[in-house]
Amino acid sequence: MTAVSSAIRFVLNGEDISLTDIKPDTTLLDWLRLERRLRGSKEGCAEGDCGACTVLVGRLMGDEVIYDTVTACIRFMGSLHGTHVVTIEHLRGENGNLHPVQQAMVDHHGSQCGFCTPGFVMSLYGLWMRNPDPSQGAIEKALQGNLCRCTGYAPIIRAGKAMSSYGLPQGDPLLAERIALKSRIKAIHDGGRVEIGEGAERIIVPASLDDFAAIYEANPEATIVAGSTDVGLWVTKFMRAIGPVIFIGHLQELKAIADNASEVRFYAGVSYSEAMPVLVENFPDMAELWDRIAGEQIRNMGTIGGNIANGSPIGDTPPPFIALGAKLTLRRGTHRREIKLEDYFIAYGKQDRQPGEFVESVTIPLLPAGEKFAAYKISKRREEDISALCGAFRVFVSDGGTVGMARIAFGGMAATPKRAKAVEAALVGKQWTQDTIETAVAAFAEDYQPISDMRASADYRLLSAQNLLRRFFLETTGNGQRLRREVA
Ligand SMILES: Cc1cc2nc3c(=O)[nH]c(=O)nc-3n(C[C@H](O)[C@H](O)[C@H](O)COP(=O)(O)OP(=O)(O)OC[C@H]3O[C@@H](n4cnc5c(N)ncnc54)[C@H](O)[C@@H]3O)c2cc1C
Ligand code: FES
Numbered sequence: 001m002t003a004v005s006s007a008i009r010f011v012l013n014g015e016d017i018s019l020t021d022i023k024p025d026t027t028l029l030d031w032l033r034l035e036r037r038l039r040g041s042k043e044g045c046a047e048g049d050c051g052a053c054t055v056l057v058g059r060l061m062g063d064e065v066i067y068d069t070v071t072a073c074i075r076f077m078g079s080l081h082g083t084h085v086v087t088i089e090h091l092r093g094e095n096g097n098l099h100p101v102q103q104a105m106v107d108h109h110g111s112q113c114g115f116c117t118p119g120f121v122m123s124l125y126g127l128w129m130r131n132p133d134p135s136q137g138a139i140e141k142a143l144q145g146n147l148c149r150c151t152g153y154a155p156i157i158r159a160g161k162a163m164s165s166y167g168l169p170q171g172d173p174l175l176a177e178r179i180a181l182k183s184r185i186k187a188i189h190d191g192g193r194v195e196i197g198e199g200a201e202r203i204i205v206p207a208s209l210d211d212f213a214a215i216y217e218a219n220p221e222a223t224i225v226a227g228s229t230d231v232g233l234w235v236t237k238f239m240r241a242i243g244p245v246i247f248i249g250h251l252q253e254l255k256a257i258a259d260n261a262s263e264v265r266f267y268a269g270v271s272y273s274e275a276m277p278v279l280v281e282n283f284p285d286m287a288e289l290w291d292r293i294a295g296e297q298i299r300n301m302g303t304i305g306g307n308i309a310n311g312s313p314i315g316d317t318p319p320p321f322i323a324l325g326a327k328l329t330l331r332r333g334t335h336r337r338e339i340k341l342e343d344y345f346i347a348y349g350k351q352d353r354q355p356g357e358f359v360e361s362v363t364i365p366l367l368p369a370g371e372k373f374a375a376y377k378i379s380k381r382r383e384e385d386i387s388a389l390c391g392a393f394r395v396f397v398s399d400g401g402t403v404g405m406a407r408i409a410f411g412g413m414a415a416t417p418k419r420a421k422a423v424e425a426a427l428v429g430k431q432w433t434q435d436t437i438e439t440a441v442a443a444f445a446e447d448y449q450p451i452s453d454m455r456a457s458a459d460y461r462l463l464s465a466q467n468l469l470r471r472f473f474l475e476t477t478g479n480g481q482r483l484r485r486e487v488a
């Protein structure tokens with residue numbers, strides 16, 4: 001019998017918090033600013049884009065407490081059970097001194113109006129904790145999710161480069177507290193479930209993966225919330241009611257990554273940031289695409305399972321995963337079934353998922369030797385932008401130069417992520433030559449009739465997809481310069 005408690009418990013800065021009366025859609029930012037009067041974290045966009053609300057959330061991973069930057073505006077209170085929340089207010093020393101990272105920002109003129117500054121400081125603080133002497137690339141990456149409208153980024157980056165000269169993490173005034181906090185955080189993880197409220201106000205934090213499976217089977221009307229980088233916006237932008245809610249972001253079993261000589265399996269709760277090292281190792285041609293998903297805070301929160309489950313036609317993981325032949329494991333209660341990822345997407349807003357069934361994992365076969373693969377994202381901004389289109393290409397070309405196999409998949413070109421089967425057919429059995437490519441690009445119009453929207457026109461999408469095939473051909477035949485950017 002699973003023990004059930006009725007309080008969301010976490011540590012805010014140095015204080016133990018226990019909440020027995022909290023709504024499923026209360027965000028951390030609202031709670032900090034309105035309930036706790038901690039107004040250092042700002043609300044700029046309320047949709048995870050600007051980083052003004054950045055805080056650190058420490059969570060237990062094995063025996064360690066790992067600190068991630070997150071956007072408090074789209075993080076719900078129910079997801080904080082068993083964590084340590086650190087806000088900008090906590091960085092100031094007891095004697096009123098600025099933290100080394102703050103002092104570096106002051107001395108390098110990293111702030112003008114100051115609205116964005118707490119968010120930048122928290123992102124730099126998170127970076128400094130794990131990498132006090134970062135390269136320019138690492139600083140830019142850590143700040144991908146922070147926008148400043150007045151200072152300009154050069155002084156902020158200079159502060160990032162200088163921060164280690166103001167102090168090192170070993171001497172962090174907060175280090176002793178963090179070490180002491182570990183046992184308090186561990187004590188909250190008592191192996192039990194948390195349940196608060198009733199009906200549409202109900203919050204459930206399952207004790208384990210099995211507990212989640214049983215709860216969701218019995219409550220298929222509930223909203224699953226993993227990283228809340230989609231669901232957060234349902235609340236802050238669309239004022240949608242989301243309760244009852246089952247929070248799953250804390251489930252260690254859903255954070256597992258299993259790889260062997262033939263495949264990699266990501267459980268659904270693996271965040272983009274957690275997946276990155278494994279992807280870079282096994283699919284280096286996906287690294288740049290991954291680095292262009294959102295910004296660091298969203299990559300720390302958003303999960304692979306959420307990106308697939310939401311069925312979005314413009315999610316960035318389905319096209320490369322479909323091109324690689326990924327399979328999805330769906331689970332309802334104790335029953336599991338496996339389907340091809342491409343078959344999961346039936347129509348716009350319709351996926352092959354039964355009531356009470358959830359995405360448990362996605363399994364991606366490793367690329368066989370000799371196959372060529374690439375994934376490309378086209379968006380208006382390099383960072384922190386949703387794809388206008390995202391395409392992935394995989395071909396096998398024999399020693400004689402014949403295309404033996406082709407798998408091409410796109411997002412942003414149809415109502416679902418979708419394979420380009422006519423283009424594939426136009427390639428297979430032909431010579432891998434520019435002439436073949438020029439014939440095959442015409443087939444894109446058979447596969448896709450894209451729409452025009454704020455991200456791109458239909459014509460732009462079609463032409464870009466055709467040009468991406470040309471680019472893939474040039475890159476794989478050594479005739480084109482590889483247009484990739486190094487990922488920090
Ligand atoms: C600022 C910003 C930038 C973004 N940039 C990008 C981008 O560049 N590329 C991109 O692809 N996406 C982007 N996104 C979208 C978002 O990050 C992803 O879709 C994310 O992967 C969703 O995962 P999550 O864990 O946050 O999902 P949640 O918001 O928690 O859930 C999303 C949906 O999936 C369901 N769900 C979650 N987990 C499961 C599960 N295991 N089984 C069944 N259902 C489940 C939820 O009920 C909900 O319907 C961005 C979002 C923001 C806010
Ligand atoms: S307020 Fe803009 S990211 Fe949270």
Ligand code: FES
Pocket residue numbers: 110111112113114115116117147148149150151
């Ligand atoms: S200092 Fe004004 S927004 Fe950055």
